Amino acid sequence: MPNSDKNGTEKSHSTGLENQQPTSDLGARISAARKKGGFDQKGSQTSEHMTTHAKAARLGTEFFAAIIVGSAIGYFADEALGTTPWLLLVMVLVGFAAGVLNVVRVTAQWNADAVITPDMDMGPESDDEDEDGK
Amino acid sequence: MANDPIKQFKITDIFTIGGAGEGETGGFEIAFTNSALFMVATVVLISAFLILTTRGRGLVPGRLQLLSEMMYEFVANMVRSSAGTEGMKFFPFVFSLFMFVLIANMLGMVPYFFTVTSHIIVTFALALLVISVVLVYGFWKNGLGFFKLFAPAGVPGYLLPIVIPIEVISFLSRPISLSVRLFANMLAGHITLKVFAGFIVTMGSAGAVGAFGAILPMFMTVGLTALEFLVAALQAYVFALLTSMYLNDAIHPSH
Numbered sequence: 031m032p033n034s035d036k037n038g039t040e041k042s043h044s045t046g047l048e049n050q051q052p053t054s055d056l057g058a059r060i061s062a063a064r065k066k067g068g069f070d071q072k073g074s075q076t077s078e079h080m081t082t083h084a085k086a087a088r089l090g091t092e093f094f095a096a097i098i099v100g101s102a103i104g105y106f107a108d109e110a111l112g113t114t115p116w117l118l119l120v121m122v123l124v125g126f127a128a129g130v131l132n133v134v135r136v137t138a139q140w141n142a143d144a145v146i147t148p149d150m151d152m153g154p155e156s157d158d159e160d161e162d163g164k
Numbered sequence: 165m166a167n168d169p170i171k172q173f174k175i176t177d178i179f180t181i182g183g184a185g186e187g188e189t190g191g192f193e194i195a196f197t198n199s200a201l202f203m204v205a206t207v208v209l210i211s212a213f214l215i216l217t218t219r220g221r222g223l224v225p226g227r228l229q230l231l232s233e234m235m236y237e238f239v240a241n242m243v244r245s246s247a248g249t250e251g252m253k254f255f256p257f258v259f260s261l262f263m264f265v266l267i268a269n270m271l272g273m274v275p276y277f278f279t280v281t282s283h284i285i286v287t288f289a290l291a292l293l294v295i296s297v298v299l300v301y302g303f304w305k306n307g308l309g310f311f312k313l314f315a316p317a318g319v320p321g322y323l324l325p326i327v328i329p330i331e332v333i334s335f336l337s338r339p340i341s342l343s344v345r346l347f348a349n350m351l352a353g354h355i356t357l358k359v360f361a362g363f364i365v366t367m368g369s370a371g372a373v374g375a376f377g378a379i380l381p382m383f384m385t386v387g388l389t390a391l392e393f394l395v396a397a398l399q400a401y402v403f404a405l406l407t408s409m410y411l412n413d414a415i416h417p418s419h
Contacts, residue, residue: 081394081398083395083398084395084398084399084402087345087348087349088341088345088402091340091341091344091345091348092337092341094341094344095337095338095340095341095344096333096334096337096341098337098340099333099336099337099340100333103333103336121333124329124330124333125333125337127330128330128331128333128334128337129337131330131331131334132334132337132341135334
């Protein structure tokens with residue numbers, strides 16, 4: 031059985047590839063076809079896959095989730111210790127700080143991932159003239 | 165009302181096990197809801213698709229096998245780039261999450277189907293699963309060194325009492341933001357779609373001028389449907405991407 035199997039596959043190989051080009055240059059042909067089809071432009075950077083909509087949604091939830099968590103911790107700690115409302119006030123502020131930290135971390139990640147191309151507007155250059163010509 | 169935009173999220177029981185009275189499940193009612201039905205449908209669809217398309221195991225893949233392999237490669241590249249090759253031991257976990265969220269979102273786009281991910285309890289359960297894996301693996305691999313995650317290197321000692329609570333809250337906010345983002349995107353998108361589709365019916369029944377004016381919300385609905393497909397795929401991607409980034413923290417706790 032194994033023998034006949036082998037013969038079978040070999041036969042199909044020889045019949046299938048008779049009038050095909052050899053596979054030794056297959057890699058070069060694939061890369062040429064990819065270049066022709068424009069498939070090589072895909073960026074590996076994560077931020078390139080994300081639209082502005084997704085970025086905005088991410089920043090918003092990162093910020094507000096930290097405040098929710100901080101307030102919840104403060105509220106329940108107050109309930110347990112009977113210190114209403116002091117821990118809630120403190121933890122809302124700590125949660126706010128954590129939210130800012132989250133947002134800064136996410137944007138720093140995006141900035142690190144971003145690919146800067148020459149046509150991007152990165153703000154005024156140091157030798158750019160001011161609007162009033164000074 | 166047929167065009168009540170909230171009604172599409174209503175949970176209904178299909179059948180129940182147990183309930184009131186004695187017996188093996190006495191006192192507990194286990195309900196098989198429409199949400200559970202679509203979760204089962206999602207899992208069955210994914211399993212059937214992956215098993216059937218890769219059954220041939222062709223060295224040169226066919227179209228459908230290529231689709232399965234592309235999904236594998238997409239998630240594998242994502243895990244490798246954000247959690248390193250060490251993170252690949254979590255590949256089955258991330259791939260399951262990605263496929264579940266993706267297919268559940270896509271099934272929700274079919275008219276009259278239920279959107280599983282539009283309920284925060286479902287997305288929160290998924291996010292808790294992620295954060296539990298991060299915690300358990302982080303402590304198992306790094307021991308108490310996992311706490312270094314909350315004290316970034318280079319922070320002077322007198323600042324630690326301020327920095328540590330902030331870092332802890334920042335860590336605890338991850339499951340919240342992960343689940344709220346997915347849930348809010350799906351809920352808001354489906355409500356918007358339903359509201360604009362409702363405008364067409366309301367305006368269309370208000371005479372010739374109204375029927376002419378109904379063209380505007382019609383175009384809006386078509387555009388929103390396309391946008392919702394984008395959001396459905398994108399949110400699955402974001403969920404899986406953040407999962408692998410959090411797993412990276414468990415593998416390498418120092419920032």
